[in-house]
Structures are given as C-alpha cells and as structure tokens.
Amino acid sequence: MSSTTSLRTSGRRQFLRQLGRGAALAGLMAGTGRLMAAQPQPQPPQPPPSPASDGPLKITNVRAILTAPQGIRLCVVKVETSEPGLYGLGCATFTQRIRLVAAAVDQYLAPFLRGKDPDNIEDLWQAMFQSSYWRNGPVLMNALSGVDMALWDIKGKRANMPLYQLLGGRCRVGVPLYTHVSGSSNEQVEERARAAMEQGFRYIRVQVGTPGNATYGASGGRGAALPGRELLQGHFEGNLFDPVLYRNSVPRLFAHLRSALGADIELLHDVHERLAPIDAIGLCKELEQYRLFFLEDPFAPEDVGFFRLLRQQCATPIAMGELFNNPNEWVELVSGRLIDFIRCHISQIGGISMARKIAAHCGFYGVRTAWHGPGDTSPVGHAAHIHLGLSTWNFGVQEFAPINDAGREVFPGAPQVQRGMLFASDRPGLGVDINETLAARYPIRDDPPFDLGWGRLRGRDGTIMRP
C-alpha cells in the first residue's frame, strides 16, 4: 500500500468508526425516546482519542546514526514506521556532546515513541518535551529536534509532496545563502571575498585574524605566539585571545573592504560573544558607517539585558540566537524589537515545528530569519533550512557550509549551491536520504584534534574566555 493510500484509508476508517458510534447512539435514543425526552441522562465522560489508535501507521523504531564524512561529528535520527520502506530523517547534531544526544534518542525517546502514530507531530512534540519532566537544554532538545524533523519528513512522504508545500508553499524561487570568508590579513579577506562574489554570493561573512591572536572564524593568528605566552606554558594549553587586538581589527577590516569592494555587496560579521558588553556596543556604533547586513552575537545569551542599551545607541542590524534553546530567551528580544535576525539552531530549539512558530512570531515584529547553518549541521538539517526558507515570507538569509564528496555520498540528495542560493528538489519530504553502509565508513572519533577545541580559549593571563 502506498503512503498516500494508507493516509486515505486511515481517514476513512476513522470516519466509519465515528459513524458507527453515532448510529449506535441514535438507536439507543429511539428505543427510550420518552424517557430521554423527560429526563436527559448524563453521558459518561469519554476518554480523549488516543493518538496511537487514530490510524494503522505506527512508529516501529527510532535510532541515532553517528557519522563524520567531513571530519565533523554529525547525528542523524531515523524514525522507522510500520509501513515498509517509510521512514523519516532528522538532524540532531550537537557535535560537542554527541554521544549524549545518541543516548537520549536511543535509550529514552525510542521506547517512548514506539507504537505511536507519526502523523500527530505537535502532540508527539509536546509529549516528548514533557517526558523528561525537566525541559529544554541542549542534548534533550537536540534529540527532540531530530525526531521532529524526521516526523515532518514522513509527513511529506505520505503526502507525496516536498515539505515546503506542506508548510504553505513557495515565497521565493531559491534560498539566498551567506558564505564564510576569513583570512589572516585584510587583503587576504578581500581576495577571498572577490572569489565568493564571482561564484555568485551576494552575502559574505568576513572575519580576520591578527598575528598571534586566535579570533573567531579566522585561523590566521591561531598557534602563533603572543608576547608573554611563555608565561602560561606548563599551566594551560590552547589558543590565546586578546579582545583589544580583536576589537581594533574589525573596523579596519570593514574600512578596507568597503573601500575595495564598494557598497553594494552585503557584509556580515560574527563577534561570537567575545567582547565585554560595553565594548561590543562601542564596536556596533563604530561599524554603523559601513552598513553591515548584520552583526552577529554581540552579547552572550547571559547578557541579553544589554540589547536595549545597544538599540538606543545605533542602527547596526543585529543577529542573535544560535545558542538559544529556551523560548524565554527569544520571545522578548523579538517582541521588544531589539534584534533584526533570529539565528536559532533548528536542531537545538525543537526542529521544524518550533522554527515555524518562531518565524511566525518574528513576522509580527519585522524580524527576519537567518537560521544557524554551519559545518556541524548535517545535510538533512540543511535541507530543513531550504524548506523553511522557501515557505517563510520574513526570511532574511541562510548560513550554509560546503558539503564535500564524502558527505554527498553518505547523504544522497544533499543540497547543491547554485549562484549563492539553495534550491529544493521535487522529492517528497525533506528530499535527503542516508546511505548507512557508507555512513559507517566514517565513524566519529573522540580524540583531539577531532573537533574538540572548545573550552580551550584563554586570555593573555590564562583566564578562560568565551568560545
């Protein structure tokens, strides 16, 4: 039986069951008409319909698949159903704690979900969310997000439609991307930005390193020696970061790029929460003259109280949210019109279901979407961004990291970039599959330097810094 036929049959059976209950009640009332008319009998309370009994389709298994075809640990959730060959995929990647996410999926959500109807996505979302009693937080939300995406993938396959059609259809032809350009000097950043522009990118995130200083997104200074570094030897290892050198380098970079590239290219920058809040406000004011498309994460999530001060000072557009996992973190920032772009990580905040709600909320306040889409997003997660980007009117821009040949082999149907944009395929659901045999050839590793550099950034006196 095809998935579409199965859906229709399920709906017909449910209708016939309801019809049967109605006919039985009508017969009862006909036989006791006078008594019923004189003295209405209270009806016993009916239990709410069980989601698991609505249709024949059931979730039979849920499991995490760990793989690293690009040297970055990825976690994909596979939800299998009682219909042969019908399954869904979702991205649950939290690369820094990935084995915990796999345990949350395999040991907690799988037994909770087996036997349930995969059609009731919202109901299952709320049930999974409540099932741990303590809610939100990384790990549990990643696991939930992966399942949520997989359920939407199943829904699209059952409807025989690409997912964006179920989300409301197209608002645009393709999904414009921003790409990452970094270098160890302003000239190197300019050269690489020109190469990206020639490939068709209209949005470019620029980061520059300074000698001996590991700035976020720019490897130019990484590993080189800042004066005084030898004093830390024997005490700490890792990279050194000097906020003063970084703070002063950014306006110089933008002055150089606007002079060299002109005003018509959209430029972005990520502070990555590395400055003291008042220094970040000063940087935003100084950058206002260079008309950024957005400046990302000027503050850490712990410092969101500074956004109102920042808003009163300058009109540099602000993007925020990649570290959020709790609705209380973004609702007031959006409704207070304190940010311009929402940057949540879909595989962290609750999957497609929550992303749709956030986007809808943002739409009332002039805030656009710019979902977090770096290399620690699987091609399944990138596909989710396409369907959300196509169907969300208040879309802003989408981050994307290139997928190498191994990644494309493991994930057939992985999105392709053309002239700086992503386009959806007409395959039903998310449109991306996984070859589990090939995925197993790229096992994740736990040893440094396999993406375990987090929590090792220090100031010049050895103080641990934000990543």
Ligand SMILES: [Mg+2]
């Ligand atoms: Mg970021």
